[in-house]
Amino acid sequence: xxxxxxxxxxxxxxxxxxxxxxxxxxxxxxxxxxxxxxxxxxxxxxxxxxxxxxxxxxxxxxxxxxxxxxxxxxxxxxxxxxxxxxxxxxxxxxxxxxxxxxxxxxxxxxxxxxxxxxxxxxxxxxxxxxxxxxxxxxxxxxxxxxxxxxxxxxxxxxxxxxxxxxxxxxxxxxxxxxxxxxxxxxxxxxxxxxxxxxxxxxxxxxxxxxxxxxxxxxxxxxxxxxxxxxxxxxxxxxxxxxxxxxxxxxxxxxxxxxxxxxxxxxxxxxxxxxxxxxxxxxxxxxxxxxxxxxxxxxxxxxxxxxxxxxxxxxxxxxxxxxxxxxxxxxxxxxxxxxxxxxxxxxxxxxxxxxxxxxxxxxxxxxxxxxxxxxxxxxxxxxxxxxxxxxxxxxxxxxxxxxxxxxxxxxxxxxxxxxxxxxxxxxxxxxxxxxxxxxxxxxxxxxxxxxxxxxxxxxxxxxxxxxxxxxxxxxxxxxxxxxxxxxxxxxxxxxxxxxxxxxxxxxxxxxxxxxxxx
Amino acid sequence: xxxxxxxxxxxxxxxxxxxxxxxxxxxxxxxxxxxxxxxxxxxxxxxxxxxxxxxxxxxxxxxxxxxxxxxxxxxxxxxxxxxxxxxxxxxxxxxxxxxxxxxxxxxxxxxxxxxxxxxxxxxxxxxxxxxxxxxxxxxxxxxxxxxxxxxxxxxxxxxxxxxxxxxxxxxxxxxxxxxxxxxxxxxxxxxxxxxxxxxxxxxxxxxxxxxxxxxxxxxxxxxxxxxxxxxxxxxxxxxxxxxxxxxxxxxxxxxxxxxxxxxxxxxxxxxxxxxxxxxxxxxxxxxxxxxxxxxxxxxxxxxxxxxxxxxxxxxxxxxxxxxxxxxxxxxxxxxx
Numbered sequence: 001x002x003x004x005x006x007x008x009x010x011x012x013x014x015x016x017x018x019x020x021x022x023x024x025x026x027x028x029x030x031x032x033x034x035x036x037x038x039x040x041x042x043x044x045x046x047x048x049x050x051x052x053x054x055x056x057x058x059x060x061x062x063x064x065x066x067x068x069x070x071x072x073x074x075x076x077x078x079x080x081x082x083x084x085x086x087x088x089x090x091x092x093x094x095x096x097x098x099x100x101x102x103x104x105x106x107x108x109x110x111x112x113x114x115x116x117x118x119x120x121x122x123x124x125x126x127x128x129x130x131x132x133x134x135x136x137x138x139x140x141x142x143x144x145x146x147x148x149x150x151x152x153x154x155x156x157x158x159x160x161x162x163x164x165x166x167x168x169x170x171x172x173x174x175x176x177x178x179x180x181x182x183x184x185x186x187x188x189x190x191x192x193x194x195x196x197x198x199x200x201x202x203x204x205x206x207x208x209x210x211x212x213x214x215x216x217x218x219x220x221x222x223x224x225x226x227x228x229x230x231x232x233x234x235x236x237x238x239x240x241x242x243x244x245x246x247x248x249x250x251x252x253x254x255x256x257x258x259x260x261x262x263x264x265x266x267x268x269x270x271x272x273x274x275x276x277x278x279x280x281x282x283x284x285x286x287x288x289x290x291x292x293x294x295x296x297x298x299x300x301x302x303x304x305x306x307x308x309x310x311x312x313x314x315x316x317x318x319x320x321x322x323x324x325x326x327x328x329x330x331x332x333x334x335x336x337x338x339x340x341x342x343x344x345x346x347x348x349x350x351x352x353x354x355x356x357x358x359x360x361x362x363x364x365x366x367x368x369x370x371x372x373x374x375x376x377x378x379x380x381x382x383x384x385x386x387x388x389x390x391x392x393x394x395x396x397x398x399x400x401x402x403x404x405x406x407x408x409x410x411x412x413x414x415x416x417x418x419x420x421x422x423x424x425x426x427x428x429x430x431x432x433x434x435x436x437x438x439x440x441x442x443x444x445x446x447x448x449x450x451x452x453x454x455x456x457x458x459x460x461x462x463x464x465x466x467x468x469x470x471x472x473x474x475x476x477x478x479x480x481x482x483x484x485x486x487x488x489x490x491x492x493x494x495x496x497x498x499x500x501x502x503x504x505x506x507x508x509x510x511x512x513x514x515x516x517x
Numbered sequence: 518x519x520x521x522x523x524x525x526x527x528x529x530x531x532x533x534x535x536x537x538x539x540x541x542x543x544x545x546x547x548x549x550x551x552x553x554x555x556x557x558x559x560x561x562x563x564x565x566x567x568x569x570x571x572x573x574x575x576x577x578x579x580x581x582x583x584x585x586x587x588x589x590x591x592x593x594x595x596x597x598x599x600x601x602x603x604x605x606x607x608x609x610x611x612x613x614x615x616x617x618x619x620x621x622x623x624x625x626x627x628x629x630x631x632x633x634x635x636x637x638x639x640x641x642x643x644x645x646x647x648x649x650x651x652x653x654x655x656x657x658x659x660x661x662x663x664x665x666x667x668x669x670x671x672x673x674x675x676x677x678x679x680x681x682x683x684x685x686x687x688x689x690x691x692x693x694x695x696x697x698x699x700x701x702x703x704x705x706x707x708x709x710x711x712x713x714x715x716x717x718x719x720x721x722x723x724x725x726x727x728x729x730x731x732x733x734x735x736x737x738x739x740x741x742x743x744x745x746x747x748x749x750x751x752x753x754x755x756x757x758x759x760x761x762x763x764x765x766x767x768x769x770x771x772x773x774x775x776x777x778x779x780x781x782x783x784x785x786x787x788x789x790x791x792x793x794x795x796x797x798x799x800x801x802x803x804x805x806x807x808x809x810x811x812x813x814x815x816x817x818x819x820x821x822x823x824x825x826x827x828x829x830x831x832x833x834x835x836x837x838x839x840x841x842x843x844x845x846x847x848x849x850x851x852x853x
Contacts, residue, residue, distance in 0.1 A: 024839040032843070319718060343720030357718045360711035362778055371708055372719045374701035382699045425719065 012040030015205055016061065016092075016174055021070035023056050023229075025412070030056040031067070031229045038174065038205050043196060045220030045237075046209045048249060049416070049446055052226040054209045055097070058176045061207070062094035063087030074174075093165075093172035097179040099158040103151035108133035110150050111165050140164040140195065154306070159183045163192060167199055175199070176207040181215060182441075182470075185304060193219055211445070213242050213249075225249055250446055271295060272331060274432045274464040275347070277316065280325035285311035286488035289325070293433065293464040298456065300479035301468045302508055308488035309468040310352055313435040316466075317349030318342035329432060343372060346432035350422060350439055358422035359410050366392045366406035368421050373428035395424040398458070400450060416447030423451060427459060434459050436467035440474050452478050472504055484508055521834055525827055529771050529787035536791065540798045547801060554679060560793030561682040562587075562748070564786060565741035566760055567767030568693065569734035571785040574768055575697075576727050577710040577777030578630060578637035582622065583738040583764065585648035587757035590618040590739035591746045592652050594667075595660045608666035615739045622648070623735020627728030645761070653754045661751035670740075671747015682744050687786075689737075694782035706730060711778025763813055767792050769820040772827075792816065 016038040023031040031053045038044050048054050059065035061072065063082035072079045074090045082090075101110050108130045117125045117132070133146040142160055150158060159180055166175050177196075181189045196206055196219060210216050216223055217240060224234040225248040233248045273292035280289040286308035293299050301309040314320040316327060318336030327334055329345055336342040339349060351357035359368055369392045370377060377387045392406050399420045403413055410421055423439065439455065440448045456478045459465050469475050475482050476499045484492040484507040492507040494500075524531060540547045566583050573580040594614040598606040606614070626644060630637045673681045697703035708716040709726045717723045738757075746752045771788030773780030795816065799809050 022843075024836060024843070029839060029843065338722065339718050340720045340722040348720070349718060351715075351718050356712075357715050359715055360708050360778065362711055363708070367704065367708075371704070371716075371721070374704060378701060382695075383701060383704070385699075429720070 012042060012203070012205075014038065015040050015075055017073040018057070018061065019071040019073065021057065021060055021072070022068045023053075023060060023065065024068045029229055031060070034070070034226070034229070034231045036224050036231055036234065038207060039222075040173075040205055041200055041203045042221040043200055043206045043208055043219055045216040045223040046207060046226065047211060047213065047216050047223060047245070048226035049211065052249075053229040054211075054226055055178055056229075057226065058094065058178055058207060058209060061087070061174075062092050062176055064094070088170065088172075091171070091173035092176065093167075093170040093174070094176040095159070095162045095166050095178065095180050097182055099155065099162055099183060101150045101158055101162070103149070105150055106147055107137075107144055107150055107153065107161055108146040111136065111146070111161065111169055136164060136168045137161075139168055141191070155183050156185045156188045160188055160191065163195065167195060167204070172204070174205045174207065176209070178209045179211070181210065181212070189215075213245050217242065217245065246445070273328075274330055275316075275466075276328040276331075278326045278328075280312070280315065280322060280327070282311060282315055282321065282323050285315075285320075286485070289485075289490060291483060291490070293466060295432070295462075295464050296460055297481065298460050298465045298467065298479045300475035300482040301466060301485060302472060302475055302482050302504060303468075303485035304508055307485040307508070309485050310437055311488075312485070313349065313437050313466065313468065316342075316433075317347060317435050319349060343429060343431070348372065348426040348429050348431040348434060350426050350434065350436045352437040352441065354419050354422045358425075359418060361409075361411040363410060364407045365396070365401065365403050365410055365413070365421055368410050369395050369406075369424045369428065372425050373430070376428075376430070391428060395428060399424050399427075399454060416443045416450075419443055419447070419451065423454065430462070432463050434463055434465045434467075436465060438468055438470055441470050448474070472501065472508075476501070476504070522831070525830055525834070526772065527784070528823070528827060529784055529791065532770075533787055533791050533794070536794060536798075540794070544798045544801050547798060551678075552797070552801075554683070556790070556793050556797045557683045557686075558680045559797065560789050561680075561686045562741050562744050563760060563763060563767065563792060564686055564690070564789030565737045565744065566757075566764040567771070567785050567789040567792075568690065568782065569737040569741075570761070570764035571768035571771065571773045571780055571782070571788075572693070572706075572730050572737075573637075573734050574765075574773050574775065575706055575710045575777060575780050576730050577713060578727065578731070579641060580626065580731065580734050581638065581641040581761055582626060582644035582648060583734060583741075584757040584759070584761040585645045585652065586619050586622045586735050586738035587742040587745065587760070588652045588656075588752075588754065589622070589648040589742075590615045590735075591742040591752045591756075592656050592660075592754070593618045595663065595746070595752045596655055598664075599660055608664040611664070611667050612743065615743055616736050619735040619737070619739025619742070620732050621735070623732040623738075624728065626735065627731030630731065631724040631727050649758075656752065656754040659751045659753035663746060663750055663752070667743070668747035668750055671744040672750065673747075682747070689740075690782050690786045697782055702726075702729075707778050709778075710776075762817060763792060766813070766817040766820045769824055770816075774824065775821075788820075 014037045018034060018036045021031055021034040034053065034057055046054050046057065056065060060067045063084040063086060066081035072082060074092070077090070102113065105113065111133045112129050117128045119125055130146060137144050137146060142164060144153065144157060144161060153161070163177065163180060166172060181192065184192060196208070200206060208216070208220060217237065220237050222234060222236055223240060223245070225232050225245070227249065271294060274295045275293040278290045281287050289312060291299070301312065303309045311320065315322045318339050318341055329347060334345050336345060336347065342349065355361070360371070366389070370388050373391070374383060377384055377391060389406065395401070396403065396406060401420045401424065402417050410418060413421065419439070426434065436455065440451055443451065452474060455465060455467065467475070467479070480496050482494045482499065482504065483490055484494070484504065486508060494504060546552060566587065569583050570580060594606070594611040597614060598611050622644065626641055629635045629640050669681065670685060671682055675681050675684060697706065705716070705721045706726050708719070708721060709723045713723050742756060745756050767788035768780070768785050769775065769788070770791055771780070771784035771786070773785060795812070796809065799812060
């Protein structure tokens, strides 16, 4: 039939073909005339900016979303649209970006849901389910207790369980991984690559969506690039490098330049700190953290997921509680019991999950942007509509938010622009301290550079900034100082000019907990 | 398309106008000054409840207790006036007591829902039953012959024979409409309903918003009770019964969503007026009172259907717009 030679893309036959796929949503065109073909035994990467249509495309393939037009051809059969059930029957499995699980069900139940193993009468065979689940986890090499509740597992492991489900249980021929590594720790990501390599040899086709060029170039055989809802190219990996790939993605300037870490000299900060933290502790999250933040300074908090960096920001912002320790804003001791108090005290928080915690989806861009600063826009008891519009238009301009009008509903914007709306909202609140929790998470390169520039030039020009980031590059490119957390404690501090990638990397992994002792 | 969107968002008024015209031609005795005024007058009580429910819905909650507060608050005031206090109660104080009792019930609801985290449906359901039970217990069928001051709001007529109640109701609605649209408080309320978590993180005191709205809803229910007491010149223990479901119908017909965060006060007024108009016209036609009751059930069904219909229509409009854009893309040369 076909043979797989080394790292060359297998000349397997085509098992999936997309022809002229178009998808329209109210207010936007998600896909237009997208074309793609996928072969057996290949890892086919799909890359593009936020809003390029990657998720929409795979949702069409997996049956989650029916297309407005076009044909899906699987193993010779042509369909104008699929349902999830039909796609499953044709052997298509999908693992979505955020793990789709039932938190209160056990791992075993989540694995088999909704296709429970049943007796002829209809009764569920729990014993068999638990046993099979255990066997599956072993086969995949995962040390997971299948009787634990899904919600007891950290996000990373939940995602791995779902990946195992797609590969081992559903006996799929085409497995779609939608930005799965976004929820994985670096160790778990490496583990995933191993599973992918093994499955590939078994003849499965894997659709791997990501917006990380490095990852795509590392594991894919062929890459399809999406831009503005269209497939602009499908290339063999061996013909691609970062430069060429980014040209396809952005269609213009070369953004693969990346960050020249730590080049510029740190701006000298004088004066009293705007924020001081002493001995801050929250059991189970972070311990005895102390540091200062000066106005105009950008302080990065680096660390793995679970190192306490997000918890720290949330605690200072009043979203979560603090067990011990003191916080001083401009010399005055404060104890914020809610974000409302924090805002009033000049400390604003940019949430990690912008959709759930940052935006009012059914409201307009204008309403979202002005929400935290309405008090400044009033005349007497009423909102001054003209002032509001002026402020909002100013923000849209300054942050280059792409939207047909300020009245457009925020849910119709692309991911990068939604993040900009949340950033704009807190910027308008004119605080003393910005707490930015992964401000560039899940955003494509173009928007990311834009946001980092905004942080460096705008936010820091007025206030002190603390930010965390999923990757080191972002911190290295804008921060004046980086604190490294590990296991909830500060293990190291780096100053600009002395940002060594290796040192930082090691520091982050300082107290390395070996996987599954 | 912009015009079509505007019409869609204000659909209730279109329906009102259409229904009005239908009645003008087909219902006997409909188009007379007295009857029109009557429609407004008879809508006032329910419209206070519609407004109360609508406001609570905006925050993403439900208040089932308002129909019992409607009876309970005036009942307490009148019991104090007639039986419990030896010297009776100054009628102005009676009004104050009514509003305070309503507000306190609302406050209790708001605090339970926010600070204790009790689901609003369950909590207000229990209050609904408790207050009705208490009212039935304390009020022996009815207390009548109320003071003129107390019944003023519900009974009196102003210029051109227009009831004070109508003027008052319109005033309340217009004020609320402006507050919701043009003040930070109004926007915070809508944001809280639209996404409570995001609102909280954005620095809004979401608990306070919900408590204030529940308090106000309780007070509005008390006002509704006063209007009813005024109209019948009595406080009876079954006042308001079965009205809470209609309060939903009115709010939803007026464009308030069940999921929270969307709706206008004037829309709620439209919904209440439509309910009043339907009741009026069916009575004029001479329909059996029990069938009229069943009609209300149909209305609630219709209200929810309308909500879904609007969503679909909105999508259709956007879809057509997209198709138009697509066609332009196909004919124009490909850019970037």
